[in-house]
Amino acid sequence: MARILRAGGIPPYLVSWVLSFLGERSCTLVFQGAPGTPAPVNVGAPQGSPISPLLFLLYVAPLHFSIPRGLMISYVDDFALTVASLSYRGNIRRLQQLFERLESKASRLGISFSVAKTELIHWRTPSQRNSPKCASPIQIKGELFRPSNSVRGLGYWFTPALDPAAHFSRRLALAQGAFTLVRRLSPPGTGLPPYLCHTLATSLIAPILLYGADLFTPSMGTMTRLDTFWRKVQRWTTNCFSATPTGILSVASCLPPVSLLVTHRQRLAALRVVCSPPKVNPATARLHPSFPSLSGYRAPDSSRALTRGLSSI
16 A cells, blocks of 8 residues: 555655554454454454545556546446447457456455456447347356346446336335335324424435436336325425325425426536536546536535526426
8 A cells, every 4th residue: 555655646744644544453343242352454444434435446546447448437346347349249358358457457456356246237229229138148257147137336227228217216116115214203293393304305315216317317107106206205294185286295395396306406417517627527528629618627516506597496
C-alpha cells in the first residue's frame, strides 16, 4: 500500500499516517460474553471506517485499463467487463482474454477473484430482440458459466433486452416489504401523526420504489402497478377512507403521483450528466462536441439550485 501511495504523489507524512492506521491491528472474538485472546490482523482495512473504501479504491486502481470497444467498471470489490464485437463468440473470446489480463495484474497486487460468482449476460440490439436468445457460455479457469436472464449491478437489474419491468418488479417487491413493516407504526386511527407518515413515505418508501428511475422508464403496465401501490401509501399517510377518490389523494397526502416523481428524477439525472466532465463520465462523453457541457465543474448531487426553471411537480 505504501508503494501505491508514494507512486500517486501522496505526501510522506500522510503515507506514514495511513500505515499507522492499518498497522498493529487485532481482533477479539467474544463467546457467551467472555472475550478471547486478541489475534493479530495483518491484511485488510477496518470495516466501517470512512477511509477504508478510499484506500481500497486506491489499491485496486492499477487493475483498471482502457478497453477498445468496451468498458470496465467497478464498485468496491465487484468488477464488470463489457465488450462489443460483430458476434457473440467474438465477445466471449475477448472477455476471456480480458479476464486473463485482469487476473495477471491482480496477482501482482496479491488480489484474487472469486470465479464462482461470475455472471454472464449477452446484450441484444433492437434488431436482435425478436431473434432467439444466445445461449453461448463462457469458460473461465475451467468453469463454465451460462448466460443469465438478468444480472444486478449497483441495485439495477439488467436483462438482455434492457426491459425495465424486471427491475421495477424487484423494486416494487422491496417497497411493499418496507411498507408492510412501516405501516405497523401507525394503524388506522392511531399511531404516528400524518406529517411523520409523510416523512417515512418520502424518505424511506419512495427511494426504494423509484431507485433506478433515472436510468429506466417504466412501461405503462409497470407504471400502473407502481401507481396502485403508491395510492396505498397515500391513503396510509392521510388516513383516508378506502372510498376516497384517487384524484385527490396526491393533494391530500402531499405526495405527487409516481409518473411525476419519475420525470423529476430523470431530469435531475440529466442535469448531473450534462454538468459532469466528459473525462470522468462516459454518458457525458457521448454528447455532441458542440454541446456546452461544463467540463471544468461537476455539480454536486445535493445542489438543488440547478433545478430552477424546470416545471414544478
